[in-house]
Amino acid sequence: MSKPLSRRKLIGAGLATAAGASGLGVAARLADRYGLIAPDRHFFYGVGETLTYASQRILLPRDSLAREFDRSQISKICPVNGGPPESETYQRLLAGGFADWRLTIDGLVSRPSSFSLAELKRFPASTQITHQACEEGWSFIAEWTGVPLSYVLNLVGVSPRARYVAFFPFSERLFPLGKKWGSLDMPDAWHPQTLLAYGMNGQELPTPHGAPVRVRVARQLGFKSLKYLSRITLTDTMKNIGKGWGSSSPEHGFSWYGGI
């Protein structure tokens, strides 16, 4: 014998559901406005990713610096995953010592520009000896030299609407998971230790480590420090790039945020 639901109960339950749903909606919109929602927030695993990313952005200071080490602590072996791009364009640039290579910066900037390697090297350089860990578990300490990304961002004039800096490299060889690309949010893009690195351990950036220029992101795992840079785009949304999840990593089962 089932009792029919009273109208009052039904309306009450409906109102409560609507209030709960709109409360969640408002919270989600607020969190999004303050840059607390990772682009790969979707599906089951997005819950953990969003909790991690949001709580770190709320609880951790934005300007904390990764530890720097002594020159004597630099690792003798600095392993890499993957290999240099096989594309004809990249091979031609490599053969020419990257004299013809240019880094394009476009999107939400006042002055879309492109810089040669020599031009990047003329900008004020920054050097750091930091620890880089691969998500697989291994790690090494190396000295990186480059121009702070923030310096280049200031040169091109970033629009206040910009929320992400997207990086597009030349396609890597032996990267079995398709084309690699990625992005940083503005706190990590403006971070003083985030470099466009062209030197490693006192030498030119070796080819397997991403010559001529790679990103160096000291506060995230190694897969965020993309190699073989070709183009940088500033954008207010990641929705229109790839599957819209902020980088190629989530498309292959990994997370977008690498600060853990």
Added chain:
Amino acid sequence: MVRADSAYLHGLAERISEIPDSQRHAAVVRITHWINALSFFGLLVSGFAILLAHPRFYWGEAGGVGTPSVLDLPLPFMKGGPSGWGRNLHFLSAWVCVLNGGLYGISGILTRHFRKDLLPAKADLTWGAVARVVSSHLRFERPGLETSLAYDPLQRVTYLAVVFVLLPLMIWTGFAMAPAIVSAFPALVTVLGGQQSARTIHFFAADLLVLFLLVHLTMVYLAGFRNRVRAMITGRSTARVEHT
């Protein structure tokens, strides 16, 4: 037969026979126990998946193929594979584990669960009492009837070690591997000797938790699986059924 050699059960032993169905675990303990079991399973499976990407351990700040290791597991290196979903499941499960553990910890203090149910009584910490409990465990004696109503001293010490030493150590060493977190709190990793040391300690502490789980399940089996599981689900314990 009822043995009443525990300090918690003076006088209680007589009453057991008259209370066939007695309250054993509080609701919050039961709920957090099963959520924790689920999250631990997620952490264990995903931790193993992550391990497969690099089943080698180092000491100090940095380490990788070509540098001296402290432990080489006889497992294949599975690059670009299980560590993807492994990491996602690991951190999702870790969130469940930490939030659930926080709820358990706060309620354990407020309800005096730790003090009442887990802190061993002074009388049970004498050499003689400890030796008696340890030797009965070593002889694989079936846990006595009194343990269906209260933990014996060895259980208490073990649970306290898991709750207040091993699980916090897992969280700490996990944080020590997170570059964003250690940039804000560098001491998290420096006092451990480096990021690779943190990873190695994380692995060995996980092994101890797995050992605990195996002993835990064995003891539940020896003590009467159905009754003990029923007590952790419904909160009621029928101590006598499987021990007559």
